[in-house]
Amino acid sequence: MLTEAPKYSEEEFDLSVRAAWLHYGAGLTQGEVAKRLGVPSLKAHRLIARAHRDGLIHFTIDGDISDCLRLEEKLRQRFGVKFCEVCPDLDDEPLPLLTLSIAGSRFLRRSLETGEDQIIGFGHGRTLSTSVARLPNMSIGKRKLVSLLGGLTRRNSATPYDVIHRLAARTGAETYVLPLPFYANSVEDRAVFLAQRGVREVVELGIQASLRIVGIGTMEYDASSVATGMIEREEFDAARAAGGMGEVLGHIFGIDGRVIENGLSARTLSMPVAEIGRHKTIALAGGRSKIDAIRAVLASGLLYGIIMDERTARTLTA
Incomplete structure (x- = not known):
């Protein structure tokens, strides 16, 4: 199930789910995630960390994305x-x-x-x-x-x-x-x-x-x-x-x-x-x-x- 809605914009939520899926699901490095999403490496790291902190990551990653x-x-x-x-x-x-x-x-x-x-x-x-x-x-x-x-x-x-x-x-x-x-x-x-x-x-x-x-x-x-x-x-x-x-x-x-x-x-x-x-x-x-x-x-x-x-x-x- 999805956890309580995160306290950030829909765009940031979407990027966090994408970053988490690419990192944990597809096995990409944070650098590869950054390149795929077109964001700086530091932001990719923060997006992945945020997805983890907000409980989006269990055995699977929640979210239709x-x-x-x-x-x-x-x-x-x-x-x-x-x-x-x-x-x-x-x-x-x-x-x-x-x-x-x-x-x-x-x-x-x-x-x-x-x-x-x-x-x-x-x-x-x-x-x-x-x-x-x-x-x-x-x-x-x-x-x-x-x-x-x-x-x-x-x-x-x-x-x-x-x-x-x-x-x-x-x-x-x-x-x-x-x-x-x-x-x-x-x-x-x-x-x-x-x-x-x-x-x-x-x-x-x-x-x-x-x-x-x-x-x-x-x-x-x-x-x-x-x-x-x-x-x-x-x-x-x-x-x-x-x-x-x-x-x-x-x-x-x-x-x-x-x-x-x-x-x-x-x-x-x-x-x-x-x-x-x-x-x-x-x-x-x-x-x-x-x-x-x-x-x-x-x-x-x-x-x-x-x-x-x-x-x-x-x-x-x-």
Whole structure:
């Protein structure tokens, strides 16, 4: 049974249970626990000690989080990702926005605080935007935050789920924006856009980013790229007909992970698809409507890691 609720935050409790499971259950050293959780070694030691002091550790470790850790290991083995975080379900919506935004904000905060990555790239979308909204005001020094794709739409002056401007407001960091649409009108227009002085430098900065945090888009008609007018319905239908299941940074993937080469993907204003896997690219995604999209993108082998809700993880590992 669980002991009396510990007198610290839900986030600290969650980290303590994770640290204890990894140390006592998985047999990792405190240094390895610190690396897995992305915290200093001293904090890992304190988390493990706190779990022990609060009676969480007996013959087993109390807390549902151990199930999440087992799912993480299954996902790593099945899809070959090096980092995986599965979060306990907090809501029962087609898009588990509460679960994902809490997990996403925690990951963002750790990444911004550690200083390990001097350049961090960001996609956009509702889940990432809501995660940023949960961040406290922070000071992160001289690191650079860069948008990985254009966000101007045909129906709005900018995507309603903008991320990079919200990050600038939260962190005061040096931020770089691509003042471009999501897709160019033609392959020729794409070449012209990307050759512009200023644009070329921002794209190159995104390619250099040692950490990228992105969303995964679906090929359903409620996808944000259709809803916000980034692309027309006929273009979307053509991509679906070609086998498209999921999208990352404007690039479309089939269920087997292959890149869908068509007119739409050839016009995306972001880094080339081959560059996605060259540095740590971590997706934040989940929900019933995104199962096939997530499976397709994971099958591509381009992701370094993924953060998702428990229900999605169970479906993907069933």
